[in-house]
Amino acid sequence: MAVVELQNLVKDYAGFRAIHGVDLTIDDGEFCVFVGPSGCGKSTLLRMIAGLESITGGELRIDGTRVNEQRAAERGLAMVFQTYALYPHMTVRENLAFGLENIKTPKDEIKKRVDDAARMLQIEEHLTRRPKQLSGGQRQRVAIGRAVVREPKVFLFDEPLSNLDAELRVVMRGEISQLHRRLGNTMIYVTHDQVEAMTMADKIVVLKAGLIQQVGSPLDLYNRPANQFVAGFIGSPRMNFMQMTVAEIRNDAILLKDDEGRSFEAAVSPEGVAAGDTVTVGVRPEHLEIGTERGRPVTVETIEQLGGESYLYCQDQSGRPITVHLSGQTRIKAGEEAKVFLPAEAVHVFKEDGAALERLRIGEAA
Amino acid sequence: MFQPLNSAAQLGYRTVFNLFEWPMARAQRLVGIRRVAWLFLLPNLLIFGLFTFLPIILNVFYATTGSDAILLSQRPYVGAENFSSLLSCTDYLDPNSCRRDVFWRAVYNTGWFVVLQVGFMVLFSLITALILNRDIPLKGFFRGVFFYPVLLSPVVVALIWKWILQRYGVFNAGLEGMGFASVDWLTDADWAFFWIIFVSIWAHMGFYTLILLAGLQSIPSDVYEAAEMDGASRWRVFAKITMPLLMPTMVVVLVLSLIRAVQAFDEIFVLTGGGPGSATTLILQYIYETGFASRPQLFGLAAAASILMAVVLLVLTLLQLRATRSQAEG
Incomplete structure (x- = not known):
């Protein structure tokens, strides 16, 4: 002892x-x-x-x-x-x-x-x-x-x-x-x-x-x-990262804009960032939603179907790799177009020095 | 690592290849591809047969024939007489009671020499290897220093030490300079025997130190760390970890040095000439002197003695083979 x-x-x-x-x-x-x-x-x-x-x-x-x-x-x-x-x-x-x-x-x-x-x-x-x-x-x-x-x-x-x-x-x-x-x-x-x-x-x-x-x-x-x-480092497959710009600061969230002009909400504390700052957004593969309706358009490159779970390796329009992890099986096939949505509660935001902004609504994510 | 050859080297290689191309192709056509191997072995087989195998056979003939004639056709068959002459003693512990007293003295000298030289040399090699295996300053330098005598020719070793030890040599000059009386290092029987052991240890120790050092370094460091965590004292680490794990290497070193000690000749012959009297005459020198240096030349007796020595070496070599095999398996 x-x-x-x-x-x-x-x-x-x-x-x-x-x-x-x-x-x-x-x-x-x-x-x-x-x-x-x-x-x-x-x-x-x-x-x-x-x-x-x-x-x-x-x-x-x-x-x-x-x-x-x-x-x-x-x-x-x-x-x-x-x-x-x-x-x-x-x-x-x-x-x-x-x-x-x-x-x-x-x-x-x-x-x-x-x-x-x-x-x-x-x-x-x-x-x-x-x-x-x-x-x-x-x-x-x-x-x-x-x-x-x-x-x-x-x-x-x-x-x-x-x-x-x-x-x-x-x-x-x-x-x-x-x-x-x-x-x-x-x-x-x-x-x-x-x-x-x-x-x-x-x-x-x-x-x-x-x-x-x-x-x-x-x-x-x-x-x-x-x-x-x-x-x-923690989490497998690795968290997806992408660069974005802070568009607007709100009370309990910040609004982000990607390089293609699409806006996202992130449920994080805005402390330490200002509008116009470049930040890195991270979303775990298991928190991404893939469908046809909302989100950024991607091409599904490879699919690993393990029966109980599935891994989809996608690429967005700028060629950025995005990994999606689904529980269960999927009907999506390799080569298909799809849309990936980032739920506000699941988004991690990192300042330019790498430090994370505090997440505000953990547990509400999908 | 693979490095692309420059064009000059490439040209050189190609020229050499082309040079061998034609005779090789021709040889293969003549004897078939598989038998070309024998062609390559032939020179070596010839040399081995002529200078090693044939002499061994001849040696048996000489050992079983008498007289001082050199041609086998002029030598009468005597059976085992040479052997019985060598082995006839009234008291085997007293060389003076033997018919061939110098042979027995040489046997006893060799026995003592082997025991003392091998014993102390392995002990000193082990101590040196243990020290050199530690993180001491100038480690590389000291490793070189201890190995250096191994590179010297035995005759050079003997001459250096003769220069130091002879009556008016460096050692005595030093002693006299400090006010001591000089000593007959090489003409006093006991001192001479001490010095042949000392010099042959000095000359060969580096080789065995190197083998033992390699053995020590092959012991994984994490085993020592585990022992450290287990709270083993230095002595227990040495006795319970280092020595058992070094044992296979030790056995190889022991047998190898035994074989070489039985064969000792050159350094001692040059240093003391076997003297004073026959105080430092070893078995190999006896064989040489009986067969070649004495008049009449007793080829038969020398051949018989060398066969007896070969038996001893054979036993030691078999031991060595077993030791190295069990080490390879271990």
């Missing part, structure tokens, strides 16, 4: 700043996910917390105690690595017991804890095997088991599922979430996969170039992305 606090945490490599002063509090028992594109510093940040990377500046506290100078093992954390990092020459039992032997845990206590963890992770029958004899999923379980037996204050996961195939990833995702519910420990999880982030996290931290972009619950991030980067 532990609160992890990051205060203005900085990491410099020779002549290069990887982490630019991160402030973050991860509450006791919280499942916190660091997400972001490759090179955003999420793994570095995790390794700084773990004690595998030194901290250049700022303070890291676990349960109120500064741990910057403590060695990895003294911080009371356990880590699951992307590559599993199992000891290849040891059996599964030896792998699980190694950490406990290091701190001179009594033999019968080690046996009990290893057996308990093995039972929980369903790897009992593999205890005498070597990692090489195990499948990817089993290895992953052993890696998690190695963390579990140490009964750490905080679990750290560094992209633990990225070496597994898609099906197994879904299974292991569920198992890690279940583990969190059962143990109730604080967990910090790094991934570049936004689906993992959305499905597992209590709190998501979106990082880009060593800077926190936004911290929030999965739905917060989905509904109220703080900026264009977060909006584009």
Whole structure:
């Protein structure tokens, strides 16, 4: 059980700043996910917390105690690595017991804890095997088991599922979430996969170039992305973006005009913009309405019918790609002309610096 | 990465290709495409047969015939007499009780040499590799320094050390300069034996250091990070992670250096000439001296001794093959 606090945490490599002063509090028992594109510093940040990377500046506290100078093992954390990092020459039992032997845990206590963890992770029958004899999923379980037996204050996961195939990833995702519910420990999880982030996290931290972009619950991030980067990163398929001009400011909305002169209403707070400003409008593919009556005319280029849902990849008259996501099936065929409508409640508006305008009528969208 | 050749190089290549085009096509027509492979192998097979395979066969004939005649037709068949002469001792632990006392002294010298040279060399190579594997300043420079002696010819190595160690050599000059008495490094039996071990370790250590370094670097860094998270002490990381994972490489290094130590000859021959007396005479030198340098030249005895040595090497080589195979599988 532990609160992890990051205060203005900085990491410099020779002549290069990887982490630019991160402030973050991860509450006791919280499942916190660091997400972001490759090179955003999420793994570095995790390794700084773990004690595998030194901290250049700022303070890291676990349960109120500064741990910057403590060695990895003294911080009371356990880590699951992307590559599993199992000891290849040891059996599964030896792998699980190694950490406990290091701190001179009594033999019968080690046996009990290893057996308990093995039972929980369903790897009992593999205890005498070597990692090489195990499948990817089993290895992953052993890696998690190695963390579990140490009964750490905080679990750290560094992209633990990225070496597994898609099906197994879904299974292991569920198992890690279940583990969190059962143990109730604080967990910090790094991934570049936004689906993992959305499905597992209590709190998501979106990082880009060593800077926190936004911290929030999965739905917060989905509904109220703080900026264009977060909006584009969270949600799949990606949010549609198009440039527009602010035509008119109203009390509870702004009126936008696209390059073809059509007007749209957006239910956002007008704070920080004035008529004539260029803004970026974003609409999620699932919030677009496609039909024949209202909206901007598009050509449907490709359709992916998955049975339960459909993806329509369209192009508007200026050649801009627009993706539409429909639940269920559609009669529209590739090559057909259609019209795409942007509901005012579903529209996100980003200023020129990328910051989002506050949305006013969330939940009313289709 | 593929780089388009400039036109001059292209022309050069084409000329070379054209040069081989005609004879190749002709050879293929004459013997058939599949048999052309044998044509390519032929020169090597001839050389191998003439200079390796034939001598091995001849060696067996010499080992089983007597007298100092060099032509096989003039040598009477003696059966296993050369072998029994080599192996006849009243007490195998005392070379003086043997009929061929110098042979046995050489066997014992070689045994001690192998044990001490290999033991210390592998130990020092391991320590050096462990240090060079860490983030030390001038890492590349030190790696080069330790490997450099391997590039020297054995004779050069021996001459350098002879220059240092001889009676009026650099080492003694230094000792005298500091007020100490000089020492007969190469003419005192014990010191000479120490120095042949020292010099051959110095000359070959870099090679094994390099292999061990490669072995160390093939251990994934995340395993060490996992051990760090698991709170393993430095000693436990070394004993429980590094050593077990380095073991396959260690076995290869051990067997390889064993084989080479049994074959040791050139550096020692130039450095001490096998002396004082026969204090640093190893088995290969005994074979050489018995067969070629002594009068009469005892070809039969030398051939028999070399067959005995070959048996030992064969066993070691099989061990090495097994070790490398299990490493490849591991």
